[in-house]
Amino acid sequence: MDPRILARLRCPVCGEPLAETTAGTARALRCPRRHSFDIARQGYVNLLAGRAPHTGDSAEMVAARTDFLDAGHYDTVATALAAAATKIVSGTARTGDTGPADGDGSAYPLVVDAGAGTGWYLAAVLAALPDAVGLALDVAKPAVRRAARAHPRAAAALADTWQRLPLADRSAAVLLNVFAPRNGAEFHRVLDSAGALLVVTPTADHLAELVDALDLLRVDPAKADRVAGSLGAHFTEESATVHRARLRLSRTEVTTLVGMGPSAWHADPARLAERIAALPEPVPVTLAVRLAVHRPR
Template sequence: MDPRILDRLRCPVCGEPLGLATDAKALRCPRRHSFDIARQGYVNLLTGRAPHVGDTAEMVTARADFQAAGHYDVISAALAAAASRAAADFGAYPLVVDAGAGTGRYLGAVLAALPDAVGLALDVSKPALRRAARAHPRAAAALADTWQRLPLADASTAVLLNVFAPRNGPEFHRVLDPAGTLLVVTPDTDHLTELVSALDLLRVDPDKADRVAASLGGHFTSVSSAVHRTELTLTRPEVATLIGMGPSAWHTDPTALGTRLAALPEPVRVTVAVRLDVLRPR
């Protein structure tokens, strides 16, 4: 693991700094708490059993395929631009953390735009972390429950990404540098709107923006908020991949979905609409 990342990690049990074991197969703290490094490259920083396992291997594969086709590059571009502005005032090797990183695609895009930065992907899904560990040469990955205390030093992070993922306001505030920036991406009300009715998918909560603000209330001040939109032209199999990578994958009957998909005229035009909120610690 890159020492510039390792220096900012902390033991999830006692909060002491972590170092690489002599056999390079684990991280250990001075109190001898030990955390294995998987052969796929990520380190397991969970303490006890996680209350959930995150995205399945099938969901992660669907997401990787969909992202690789460039369909969500509008999100990557918006994050990279915002992160470049946010990290401009930091010195050498600012740390970018993606909390709920999934495949690491967005973290990789941000690091590509920040040649002096290093990155850490945090997720509770092992299939996701197997990909995130390879997302960028300057990135590392760790198995961690972002609802719990994050395995990071206080004020260690320059930019924190949170894309379609749970938000832990107190912990985000603790690990961010006072001059750092939180970038939160959430679906806007018309995100995938053409598919919601046609395929009976989960709808975006109309109060989503208010719930995001409430989850971070008291810890952050809004700097800006902007909606980024694009229209996709998809085949039916690509629509199936899109559905399979998101929350509707847990709630949609496969047989009924197949019937509805077969009735869609091709090509399928789909709106991507996401809100990017830029926030600073209070």
């Protein structure tokens, strides 16, 4: 594992620093109290403290997300995140507060994606920040297997966002939270005081055409207020922007899009397939998300 990332990790059991060990072909991270966490052959490390209460997205949902994102349909979101993260890191560099330093004394920013999925958004941000390293955290094994290969300067760990994050205090320059759960207290603990949390949530009209035609789950109109409420004790919303794009999708791509989202857990597959088959092709779909920049209090 990249030593610049490893230096920021902490044992999820006792909070002590971690070091990489090797025994034959087996690799693991181990703390001074001898808590040990295996590094899988796919490259990710399991930093769950006990069994997670849920397993996250299925392999089918992760595969659907990979296909859809790789096709560029959500490039609008990735571009907005990269621009926001670049502004944050550039501003931090100007103040001289760039976070902890690595072994040779040079400072470097760590970008953490909490609920990273396949690491696609993290990779886009790292591509815009050549001096940064990244860590993808997700509770789903199929997701972190892919996230471990998302970018040469990224690592991936199996971790539950609702538990204590396996990171040192104030270790992250930027936190990404894209369509994922939010743990305000932990986000505040691991984020540097000069850093920022970037939260992407759907607006009320996101995928509106599919919601109506396919009877999918609807976005709560009070979503932004609920997000602000969940973070308000620890963060102040500095700014928010809405980003839109008009997509033209094939029926196959619509099936993939539905399969990568929360409606995949609730829709009847046969009924859904029937409704998608009835859609005119190409299918016009509205992408509409809100990107909020939150600063720690």
